[in-house]
Amino acid sequence: MSELANLTLAQAARMVRDREVSPVELVEAALARIEAHDGVLKSFISVFEEQARQVARAAELLSDAGHRLGPLQGIPIALKDNVAVRGSRTTAGSKVLADWLPEADATVVTRLRQAGAIFIGKTNMHEFAWGGTSANPHYGAVRNPWDTERFPAGSSGGSGVAVAARFCWGAVGTDTGGSIRLPAAVNGIVGLRPSYGRVSNHGVVPLAWSMDTVGPMTRTVEDCALLFGAMAGFDAKDAASSTRACDDYMQALAGGCRNLRIGIVPGYFFEHLQAPVREGVKAALDTFVQLGAHLVDVDILNIHGNISAQLTIESAEPSTYHQRMLRERPEDFGDDVRTLLEVGEMLLATHYLQAQRYRSLLRSEFIEAFRSVDVFICPTVPFTATAMGETSVEIEPGQPEDMLSAIMQFTGIASLTGLPSLNVPCGFDPDGMPMGMQIIGRPFDEATLLRVGHAFQQVTQFHEMAPVLA
Amino acid sequence: MNDPALGAADAAMLAAHAALPLQPERLAAVAALLSAWLPDANALSRKMSGPEHRMLMPITVFAHSHDAAEDAT
Numbered sequence: 200m201s202e203l204a205n206l207t208l209a210q211a212a213r214m215v216r217d218r219e220v221s222p223v224e225l226v227e228a229a230l231a232r233i234e235a236h237d238g239v240l241k242s243f244i245s246v247f248e249e250q251a252r253q254v255a256r257a258a259e260l261l262s263d264a265g266h267r268l269g270p271l272q273g274i275p276i277a278l279k280d281n282v283a284v285r286g287s288r289t290t291a292g293s294k295v296l297a298d299w300l301p302e303a304d305a306t307v308v309t310r311l312r313q314a315g316a317i318f319i320g321k322t323n324m325h326e327f328a329w330g331g332t333s334a335n336p337h338y339g340a341v342r343n344p345w346d347t348e349r350f351p352a353g354s355s356g357g358s359g360v361a362v363a364a365r366f367c368w369g370a371v372g373t374d375t376g377g378s379i380r381l382p383a384a385v386n387g388i389v390g391l392r393p394s395y396g397r398v399s400n401h402g403v404v405p406l407a408w409s410m411d412t413v414g415p416m417t418r419t420v421e422d423c424a425l426l427f428g429a430m431a432g433f434d435a436k437d438a439a440s441s442t443r444a445c446d447d448y449m450q451a452l453a454g455g456c457r458n459l460r461i462g463i464v465p466g467y468f469f470e471h472l473q474a475p476v477r478e479g480v481k482a483a484l485d486t487f488v489q490l491g492a493h494l495v496d497v498d499i500l501n502i503h504g505n506i507s508a509q510l511t512i513e514s515a516e517p518s519t520y521h522q523r524m525l526r527e528r529p530e531d532f533g534d535d536v537r538t539l540l541e542v543g544e545m546l547l548a549t550h551y552l553q554a555q556r557y558r559s560l561l562r563s564e565f566i567e568a569f570r571s572v573d574v575f576i577c578p579t580v581p582f583t584a585t586a587m588g589e590t591s592v593e594i595e596p597g598q599p600e601d602m603l604s605a606i607m608q609f610t611g612i613a614s615l616t617g618l619p620s621l622n623v624p625c626g627f628d629p630d631g632m633p634m635g636m637q638i639i640g641r642p643f644d645e646a647t648l649l650r651v652g653h654a655f656q657q658v659t660q661f662h663e664m665a666p667v668l669a
Numbered sequence: 670m671n672d673p674a675l676g677a678a679d680a681a682m683l684a685a686h687a688a689l690p691l692q693p694e695r696l697a698a699v700a701a702l703l704s705a706w707l708p709d710a711n712a713l714s715r716k717m718s719g720p721e722h723r724m725l726m727p728i729t730v731f732a733h734s735h736d737a738a739e740d741a742t
Contacts, residue, residue, distance in 0.1 A: 409728060504716060507709035514706075526690065534698075541691060542702045545683040550710045553717040555727030560717075562728075601705060617728075 203228040205665070208274060208368040208422035215273040218262060222255040222273030222317060225368070229275045229319050233366045236668045239347055241339035242360035244280045245288055246320040251275065254317045271429055272315030277361045277370040280321040281328055281404040282413070284308055291404040292324040292354075294337045294531040295524050305402025306434045307371060307413050314429035319367050322357030326536045328373055328406040329517050330354055331381055331606045332589075336533035340587060343386060344666035345632055349584035352385040352606065354378040354406075358416045359386040363666060369417045369426045375406045376513050377579075377610025379414045380637060383622040384579035387633030387664065389423045389652065390416045392610075394643045395617035396441035398427075399434030407516035408439075409555070410614045419662050420623060420652035424448040427645065443643055451646035452653040457491035459651060462572030464499050471594055471608065472581035479626030480578045480636045483655065487576070490654055497568045497575075501560050502612070506604055508554035508561075509611035515551045518543025535590075562616040566642075574651055575639040579622045581608050583632040613639050621648040624661040633661070672708035675700045 203225060206214070214220040230248055237243055258273040278284065281291040283301035285308075290296045304312070311318075323341050325333050333341035333356025341356040343349040344364040351360045355372030359382030362370050372379040374392040383390025391414045398413040405411055415426035428448045434440045461484065463469075469477055484494060518525070518540050525532070525540050532540065568575075582605070585592050591599040592606070613620035619642070622635040640648045656662050677696035680703060684691035691699065717725070 501716075504709075504713050507706070507713045510706055511710050511713075529690075538695070538698045538702060541684070541689065541695065541699050542706070544687040544689050545680070545699070545703060546706075546710065549714060552727050552729075553714040554710070555729055556717050556722065556725045557713060558728040559725045560722060604705075 201228050204232055204365040206368070207419050208417055209419070209425055211368050212270060212272070212274055212425065215262065216267070222258040222262070223252070225273060226251045226255040226275050226317060226319065229367055232364065233320070236364060237366065239669070240342050240344055240360050240364060242323055242341055242357040242364065242366060243277070243320045244290055244292070244323050244338045244357070247287070247318055251317050251319050258315065258317065268315030269429065270314055270425055271311065274316055274369070275319040275367045276311060276316040277319050277322050277358060277367040278308065279324055279355050279358050279370070279372050281324060281373060282308060282371055283402040284318065284321070287321070289321065290338070291328065292326045292335050292338060295528060296404070297337070301402070303402065306399035306436055307430050308402065310430055310432070316429070322355070322361050322370060324357055325354035326533045327404065327517065327521070328354040328375060328378055329536050329539055331377070331603060333357065333382070334588065342587065343584050344668060345387065346584065346630070348587055349632065350385070350587050350589065352381040352580065352584070355416065356382045359383055359388060359390070362386070362388045362416050362418060364668060365665065369415060369422055371430070372414055372416045373403060373406070374412050374414055374614070375410045376509050376607050376614050379416060380579050380610050380620060380622040380635070381606060383416055384635030385584045385633065387624045387661065388416060388418055389420050389624070389662070390414065390622045391423050391427055391645065391648070392613055392620045393427070393431065393645055394441070394619045396439050397619070397643060397645065398430050399437040399440050401434055401436040405520055407513045409512065409516060420649055420656050421452060424452055424649045441643065446646040448646055448649055451650050454650050455490060456487055456651055456654045459487065459492040459574070460572040461487055461492050461494050462497040462568060462575040463494055464502055464575070464577070465496050467499070467502050468577040472578055473583065473594055475628040476578050476581060476583065476634050479634045480576070483625040483636050484576060486655060486658060490658065495572050497572055499564050499568060501564060504557060505561060505611045505615055506607055508557045508615055509607055510604065511546055511550050511554040514539060514543035515546050558615045561612070565616050565618060569641045573647060577609050577637050579609060579635040579637040580606060583628045583630070583634055609637055618642060619645045619648055621652050623652040623655055626661060672711055674704040675707070
């Protein structure tokens with residue numbers, strides 16, 4: 200692997216700023232790796248070869264002339280293909296939008312441009328973000344770089360793989376029920392689902408309006424803070440956008456974990472998951488205790504039921520958005536997404552509204568619990584990457600379960616409550632497949648999540664491991 | 670209360686209720702998924718209908734346009 204590809208985003212940004220490396224060199228390194236390896240991994244739908252080279256040359260000229268565009272100046276970043284880029288095909292992983300050329304950038308794209316980022320391409324994903332495998336029937340099934348016979352999770356599977364495979368220094372994903380955190384965990388990278396309303400959804404193809412978020416995916420927590428700082432903030436074009444001021448996420452990284460109170464929900468956080476994942480996350484908790492944190496058992500009495508609420512809301516809202524296309528072009532949807540959209544039309548309004556009432560209940564319990572703890576930590580995914588093409592998973596030996604329900608066991612909590620949640624790599628299973636832990640925080644307290652995750656990465660090396668690409 | 674498994678005929682009826690054309694070959698997959706999900710959804714509805722939750726409002730709110738005059742203070 201080239202030395203450039205192995206730089207973190209923060210390192211690369213510092214080197215560009217100090218003119219030790221040029222944006223052109225970074226773009227060429229990224230394009231070379233994509234060319235060499237993405238034929239198998241299928242993490243990109245579109246690669247902006249010429250455009251990225253042109254922007255890199257312009258960035259180099261500006262840098263040479265002493266201009267400072269922003270914290271991401273000259274850094275190649277990938278965008279999930281449900282994020283609109285003006286004049287560039289934005290498919291959302293679908294055939295339905297195969298030829299869509301947006302007339303305007305998504306707000307997050309505008310912000311990243313202003314920060315100096317160079318877009319290297321648009322990443323592959325589960326069709327319309329409605330699923331967790333990224334087995335895309337139209338643009339190819341995304342493969343896990345740690346073992347190409349395993350799945351990369353999703354729906355932001357392409358973004359997760361592109362970061363893990365060192366095709367870019369960071370990527371943008373979207374997360375409704377876990378679509379940033381799941382592929383982050385399964386591919387061994389960092390992924391942040393922000394508080395609902397912290398990053399604008401304007402210009403992003405919706406999945407479920409009441410839970411959709413946009414967030415960063417990177418190799419380190421420091422990189423995540425840097426990228427997130429460029430993405431976050433109020434946007435008048437998004438009615439759900441928060442006017443609350445953002446923290447300085449880079450400055451917040453220092454501070455460690457001394458006296459941090461970590462909440463554990465007994466009877467849920469370490470139940471019904473594969474043994475290596477349980478051991479890996481518990482070992483991570485031991486590390487936090489060694490750093491001066493305290494573990495606190497906290498009962499969340501109504502935590503059971505969250506998966507059903509998640510499935511109900513995440514079915515009804517997409518089926519509403521896609522209602523017309525499901526009637527006019529049903530054959531253009533992949534079989535799995537088509538079935539999910541059809542089922543979403545058959546749930547009752549009372550199912551949906553009771554699920555939305557359940558969200559109020561669950562959120563109030565977590566808000567109350569944050570009086571006694573600073574964060575919650577649990578596994579992100581109850582299992583490590585399964586074989587490509589699987590639609591079920593065995594968490595308990597001999598008991599296959601539906602993949603979609605099983606994969607959201609832990610991520611649905613933050614999605615339903617609107618709380619921020621950070622995946623941080625915390626180990627590998629005996630087959631060498633990555634696993635992650637999920638740090639859940641108070642509303643708009645991403646700074647604490649990043650501080651806690653960064654402290655963990657200062658004393659561990661899981662984030663430094665790289666998949667060996669054939 | 671038991672939730673009986675749904676069959677193809679049930680799926681067809683629900684599709685008709687939603688004015689959703691559904692080819693016969695799709696009914697089995699839809700019925701299977703509904704059969705898997707509806708018992709939990711109904712259980713959650715029963716739970717949320719309990720008197721202890723009577724005051725809870727759903728997370729559905731008016732979305733304010735940040736540019737609209739009505740939001741000006």
